Amino acid sequence: MTKVADTARGVLQGENADELKHYYYQMLLLRRFEERTSEMYVKAKIGGYCHLNLGEEATIVGLMAALKPEDYIFTNYREHGYILARGVPPGSIMAELFGKEGGVAHGRGGSMHLFDAEKHFMGGYAIVGGQVPLATGAAYALKYQGKPGVVVAQMGDATTNIGAFYESLNLAKLWQLPVLFFVVNNGYGMGTSVAMGSSEPDLWKKGASFRIHGEQIDGTDVLVVRDAVRRLRERAEKEGEPAILDLISFRFRGHSVIDADRYRDPEFVRKGRETNDPLRNFAALLHEHEIIDDAWLKATAERVDKEVQEAIDFANASPEPQYEDLFAFMYATQVPNTPGPEDALRAVKINRGEA
Numbered sequence: 001m002t003k004v005a006d007t008a009r010g011v012l013q014g015e016n017a018d019e020l021k022h023y024y025y026q027m028l029l030l031r032r033f034e035e036r037t038s039e040m041y042v043k044a045k046i047g048g049y050c051h052l053n054l055g056e057e058a059t060i061v062g063l064m065a066a067l068k069p070e071d072y073i074f075t076n077y078r079e080h081g082y083i084l085a086r087g088v089p090p091g092s093i094m095a096e097l098f099g100k101e102g103g104v105a106h107g108r109g110g111s112m113h114l115f116d117a118e119k120h121f122m123g124g125y126a127i128v129g130g131q132v133p134l135a136t137g138a139a140y141a142l143k144y145q146g147k148p149g150v151v152v153a154q155m156g157d158a159t160t161n162i163g164a165f166y167e168s169l170n171l172a173k174l175w176q177l178p179v180l181f182f183v184v185n186n187g188y189g190m191g192t193s194v195a196m197g198s199s200e201p202d203l204w205k206k207g208a209s210f211r212i213h214g215e216q217i218d219g220t221d222v223l224v225v226r227d228a229v230r231r232l233r234e235r236a237e238k239e240g241e242p243a244i245l246d247l248i249s250f251r252f253r254g255h256s257v258i259d260a261d262r263y264r265d266p267e268f269v270r271k272g273r274e275t276n277d278p279l280r281n282f283a284a285l286l287h288e289h290e291i292i293d294d295a296w297l298k299a300t301a302e303r304v305d306k307e308v309q310e311a312i313d314f315a316n317a318s319p320e321p322q323y324e325d326l327f328a329f330m331y332a333t334q335v336p337n338t339p340g341p342e343d344a345l346r347a348v349k350i351n352r353g354e355a
């Protein structure tokens with residue numbers, strides 16, 4: 001087990017400038033998408049729960065830069081950025097948040113249940129820890145079927161206190177499964193800090209009794225994240241060695257869009273945003289190496305703003321799901337007693353007290 005504390009990256013030797021610029025663009029896309037999502041929530045375009053990735057952009061873009069198309073991703077409910085960075089069009093993601101038919105799950109899932117089978121994005125899960133055994137099972141399936149690729153089980157820090165996490169660690173190592181436990185350690189599970197909720201605050205050590213390798217890295221540095229995932233992904237695929245990656249990051253806002261964040265000192269939050277901003281830090285690095293200039297930053301911001309506005313326009317224009325489709329998409333395959341459109345309309349009438 002090693003603790004990788006190297007966050008300083010003075011040089012960008014061997015890096016491809018276009019790739020670096022693309023990482024910045026992707027992180028900005030996530031940032032603006034989430035900021036506008038928050039705005040749409042306040043405008044009541046989005047209902048239900050809604051959790052943002054603000055401050056966690058480097059963990060997401062770094063992860064996606066290291067993954068291959070054959071890999072699978074399971075996440076918690078804080079997943080808008082993951083499916084975006086995996087290459088799903090922003091419009092169909094925003095439409096899903098709006099509960100519209102043009103959404104990735106036809107508006108049936110919403111913010112916490114984004115899904116895209118083609119991109120191997122196996123969904124956001126609302127039950128804390130729910131995704132972890134599923135991801136482990138998917139890794140078992142890959143191994144059993146002799147298929148290439150690895151599975152990522154993304155989760156928050158507090159999820160490492162859930163029983164299902166330990167059951168998954170046990171089987172992952174016992175059966176040598178190609179799975180990466182990707183812990184976005186933003187320091188809080190809702191309003192409870194890691195120190196208050198976990199008897200072992202070094203989350204990367206939690207695999208020790210299962211003989212699972214763990215590392216802690218700077219989750220605000222997109223290149224550190226990418227390189228760590230590349231390395232651990234390779235081990236998982238070639239040697240069947242699971243690993244825990246503990247990514248230290250900073251949650252810019254409250255737990256969800258409706259959380260006023262009263263349990264964190266405003267000064268702590270202000271300082272945290274200032275020093276741990278993955279975009280600001282990465283832009284400064286690229287500037288310093290003369291890879292970007294102010295004109296490029298301005299043009300990229302305009303491009304991103306336009307793309308996010310187009311996503312909102314797409315979501316607004318997308319039709320509402322129809323009542324008779326209430327039971328559509330319930331089963332992957334037809335079952336004899338699948339309710340049809342008439343059952344759906346009857347259910348709607350009963351609900352309205354009309355039948």
Ligand SMILES: Cc1ncc(C[n+]2csc(CCOP(=O)(O)OP(=O)(O)O)c2C)c(N)n1
Nearest residue numbers: 078126127128156157158159186188189190
């Ligand atoms: C089994 C279960 N218990 C409690 C909750 C309520 N809940 C929702 S999110 C959350 C905190 C999880 O924090 P963490 O794993 O750190 O993820 P983050 O929100 O920081 O991404 C809790 C307790 C839940 N959804 N499921």
